[in-house]
Amino acid sequence: MKPTLPRGTRDFTPAQLLKRDFIFDTIKKVFKKFAFAPIETPTMENLSVLTGKYGEEGDQLIFKILNSGDFLLEPKNKNIELQQVDSKKLLPFISEKALRYDLTVPFARFVVMNRNDISFPFKRYQIQPVWRADRPQKGRYREFYQCDADVVGTDSLLCEAEIVLMIHEVMQHLGIKNIEIKINNRKILSGITEIAGSFGKETDICTAIDKIDKIGIEGVTKELFERGISQTSINILLPIINFKGNNSEILYFLKSALQNSTIGTKGIDEVEQVLHFIDQFGTQIDALKIDISLARGLSYYTGAIFEVKALDVQMGSISGGGRYDNLTGLFGLDGVSGVGISFGVERIYDIMEELNLFPQTDNSYSKILLTHFDVASMNYGMKIVANLRSSNIAAEIYPQVTKIKKQFEYANAKSIPFVAVVGETEMQNNTVALKNMLSGEQNIVDKDNILEYLQLK
RNA sequence: GAGGUCGUAGCUCAGCUGGUUAGAGCGCCUGAUUGUGGUUCAGGAGGCCAUGGGUUCGAAUCCCAUCUUCCUCACCA
Secondary structure: OOOOOOOOOOOOOHHHHHHHHHHHHHHHHHHHHOOOEEOOOOOEEEHHHHOOOOHHHHHHHOOEEEOOOOOOHHHHHOHHHHHHOOHHHHHHHHEEEEEOOOOHHHHHHHHHHOOOOOOOOEEEEEEEEEEOOOOOEOOEOOEEEEEEEEEEOOOOOHHHHHHHHHHHHHHHHHOOOOEEEEEEEHHHHHHHHHHOOOOOOHHHHHHHHOOHHHHHHHHHHHHHHHOOOOHHHHHHHHHHHOOOOOHHHHHHHHHHHOOOOHHHHHHHHHHHHHHHHHHHOOOOOOOEEEOOOOOOOOOOOOOEEEEEEEOOOOOOOOEEEEEEOOOHHHHOOOOOOEEEEEEEHHHHHHHHHHOOOOOHHHOOOOOEEEEEOOHHHHHHHHHHHHHHHHOOOOEEEOOOOOOHHHHHHHHHHOOOOEEEEEOHHHHHHOEEEEEEOOOOOEEEEEOOOHHHHHHHO
């Protein structure tokens, strides 16, 4: 049998995982610094928890898990009837569980189920894989990691500001400097819709104007028309979504353009307040840009929406998020507003690989390899390795007796920076021959001084 | 979900309009060097040509299907 991998999934080698860990660690460090605590949720959820949360498109992209048992036994015998069955009606009989599609909805479920044990505002981070039955492409996988940070139980816009700060800091630490952090507010989009007299057509308008970067103003006009937006509405919409300027110019313009919309005005105030809070934190973030055409597909966002793009690489967004006022309400707990951000690790990885941003030093797990010639020197070496490990040095010993050449080749292939050689002479003198694999320099070192030697070099 | 595209050694790829035994570079293994890697030299191994069918005297090459890769649309991290 020939081994294969399901479409859109990948194996990861140690070298790749080392690099991915670097991303995890960087993000985790920032999350912790902003006082988010970790949680995990199960790989699978009850299907009912997930369906209806991501729009119709999202429902199709959820990986469903087949029920156990011989559920098709009856229909199997009457195949023709089975073909006439509506698959949507059949679904409950063959599937009631599904793989996580993102981390936000399971988190909302978690909050509702654990409401008595957590104190609000609750800040959590979560780093786990998610699955989407999408068609794979570059930067698009069926199994990938998300790193989420959310705070629920407060509608303070300070949280939005902190999210922007976290995005900024994570990207700085990863070395992805040339980015754009786009921010918008669903309430502004509602306001625009209201002004245009197309209330209720919000989804159509949002998905159309979201594409303005790609298809241009003419394309958007065409798409709006095809989606049944009247010409009068379009005429009102276009100058608004096509307005260009810096953040304060956009806010100034919107204030007059949306002055007759209560909700729109509220959205503008919110964005302004977020910018003000960021200012108060004393951080200047030039990458932050208000973008009125940013809509984002997920249906649960109600306030701020974020998206991060790396400008040096052709790639979809590497991070996205926003405020959702009533996600927990779907599970029976009202009045818990939340806001969060999600980093797409795979895309960040691909970008860093392309831009050569991974630090060079981090490519080996062990610091030193102990080599030997026979059983006696191997035994002698095991004690040395144990000592190094108890001093928190990642050390390994070649696990079988073989030619010294082979052991050196192993160290070289794994980029282990130091090799200690132990033979008869060394055992007699309580020393090791310690070689720096980078410089080629080799010294006789007392076996109790290895630690000092390593720290010196 | 709609359309297109790719698949030959571990990797990157050559292989002509079907015609002997499918090649190269790099990597890998062995030796030169029985206590020293990364350089050099000599030698060697490694292929169900993605998978399954079909056309043909003959298929890596042509046809069909499946799987996979990448791309555009849609959607997203």
